Amino acid sequence: HDYWWNTKNKMDKFFAENGFDTINILHNNHYSYEGYGICGTRGWISDNGEPADQKVLAREAGRLALSIESALKAGLEPVVFLHYPPLFGNSCNYDMLEVLHKYGIKKCFYGHLHGKAHAYAINGIRDGVEYRLIASDFLHFDPLDIxxxxQSDNL
Structure with a gap:
């Protein structure tokens, strides 16, 4: 949890060398599933508005846009997965929200929040996007059939 890989090439090499042939990295791309494009990136949060955080936020928003664009070019409806929530309580990650709205994303799944933070999770429709927290402890370690x-059209 919250540990990140350095580069896609290094991870692909590690997977190949260790016989992991069913794991793929989502990085500036998408994966197709029944007419949907599974898109996403890590995302980021900025608690203090540090310049370094702004740089990471901009990079992650760009990665999300590339992922969504790859799905759209393939004629798929993008569905977004993020590690960090784009909304949390009264806080908004405007860089990520701008990308979601620009591309008309309808479904966004995210994690990162655990324990007492669940109370501030956004679950439901906000500004035309359905958000779902899918952190394992929030789901009581019972995987959610997304x-x-x-496939529902709650919007």
Whole structure:
């Protein structure tokens, strides 16, 4: 949790060398599933507005845009997955929200929040996007079948 890989090439090499042939990295790309493009990036949060955080936020927003664009070019409806929430309580990650709205994203799944932070999670529709916290402890370690959510038209 919250440990990140350095480069996609290094991870692909590690997977190959260790016999992991069912794991793929989502990085500036998408994966197709029944007419949907699974898109996403890590995201980021900025608690203090540090210049270094702004740089990471801009990079992550760019990665998300590239991921979504790859799905759209393939004629797929993008569904977004982020590690960090784009909304949390009264806080907004405007860099990520701008990308979601620019591309008309309808479904966004995210994690990162645990324990007492669940109380501030955004679950439901906000500004035309359905947000779902899918952190394992929030789901009581019972995996969520997201296909039912993705295929529903709650908007």
């Amino acid at each position: 296909t039912k959510i993705v």
